[in-house]
Amino acid sequence: MPEGHVIHRYARSHRAALGGHRIAASSPQGRFAVGAALIDGRRLTSVDAHGKHLFYRWEGAETLHVHLGLYGRFRIHRSDPPPPTPATRLVLSTDEVVVYLSGPTICEIIDPAAEEALRARLGPDPLVPKRRTGLDPAEAFATNLSRRSIPIGAALLDQRVIAGLGNIYRAEALFLTGIDPHLPAQEVDQEHALDLWRTSVTLLRRGVRSGRIVTVEPLDVGAKRRSDLGPTERLYVYKRYGEPCRRCGTAVMRADMANRMLWWCGACQPAGAGS
DNA sequence: GCTGCATGATGAA
DNA sequence: TCATCCTGCAGCA
Numbered sequence: 382m383p384e385g386h387v388i389h390r391y392a393r394s395h396r397a398a399l400g401g402h403r404i405a406a407s408s409p410q411g412r413f414a415v416g417a418a419l420i421d422g423r424r425l426t427s428v429d430a431h432g433k434h435l436f437y438r439w440e441g442a443e444t445l446h447v448h449l450g451l452y453g454r455f456r457i458h459r460s461d462p463p464p465p466t467p468a469t470r471l472v473l474s475t476d477e478v479v480v481y482l483s484g485p486t487i488c489e490i491i492d493p494a495a496e497e498a499l500r501a502r503l504g505p506d507p508l509v510p511k512r513r514t515g516l517d518p519a520e521a522f523a524t525n526l527s528r529r530s531i532p533i534g535a536a537l538l539d540q541r542v543i544a545g546l547g548n549i550y551r552a553e554a555l556f557l558t559g560i561d562p563h564l565p566a567q568e569v570d571q572e573h574a575l576d577l578w579r580t581s582v583t584l585l586r587r588g589v590r591s592g593r594i595v596t597v598e599p600l601d602v603g604a605k606r607r608s609d610l611g612p613t614e615r616l617y618v619y620k621r622y623g624e625p626c627r628r629c630g631t632a633v634m635r636a637d638m639a640n641r642m643l644w645w646c647g648a649c650q651p652a653g654a655g656s
Numbered sequence: 657g658c659t660g661c662a663t664g665a666t667g668a669a
Numbered sequence: 670t671c672a673t674c675c676t677g678c679a680g681c682a
Contacts, residue, residue: 468676
């Protein structure tokens with residue numbers, strides 16, 4: 382279930398478990414055997430994430446770049462690890478911890494130029510602190526929007542515009558900011574663009590903290606605390622086609638946008654809202 | 657047990 | 670716009 386918050390959680394947990402250690406690396410599946418050999422026995426110096434991309438740096442080797450795509454996942458075992466399945470692309474282990482990676486879209490060793498090119502085409506990540514990026518990320522996001530004629534609902538999935546949002550966050554962020562998903566990105570006004578950025582920061586940070594995506598304000602479902610919400614109460618519109626909007630009761634709408642299904646409330650996000 | 661879908665992204669047509 | 674990569678699992682029989 383990898384949207385940006387999951388990737389940053391992996392970065393944090395791998396940094397804590399593997400950082401500073403010499404790592405044994407292998408590829409039971411075989412597809413990454415050559416790459417694993419390049420980092421096998423090296424010391425891992427840092428792990429960081431940008432959007433949905435993970436970067437692992439080593440002493441004496443180039444960077445390991447991982448992108449989970451839709452299916453990829455890590456499993457971490459601190460004791461009695463089960464043997465890796467034949468599909469395990471990569472194993473990273475110390476004496477105490479074993480990390481298994483399966484199903485990634487990308488698992489590769491990249492040189493500094495390739496990494497630079499990759500990072501250059503990623504938009505600002507709401508989870509990356511401002512000081513590390515130089516220019517103000519909220520402004521960069523607003524500028525990116527102003528240069529796109531595609532609907533805002535498509536722009537939020539474009540990782541060059543903003544890095545880290547996936548299909549759930551796009552639907553929920555647009556609902557929370559009351560923006561019509563069909564509005565061309567360049568027509569989103571400054572106020573709504575900044576609101577979208579701030580909302581993304583809030584939602585993603587909460588996701589990193591809790592490990593799951595919860596966007597609902599507790600009062601909207603008659604609960605006291607966010608942690609009390611049941612599994613079917615955590616989102617406003619995602620996958621809720623035809624069900625009543627939690628704010629106004631209007632049936633939630635649904636349409637394909639940018640190859641992915643999008644849900645929204647036609648009353649809380651009326652045509653043209655956000656401009 | 658089987659089918660089809662999924663929180664992603666790319667490359668061909 | 671579509672097909673494809675690749676894995677896990679919900680939903681159904």
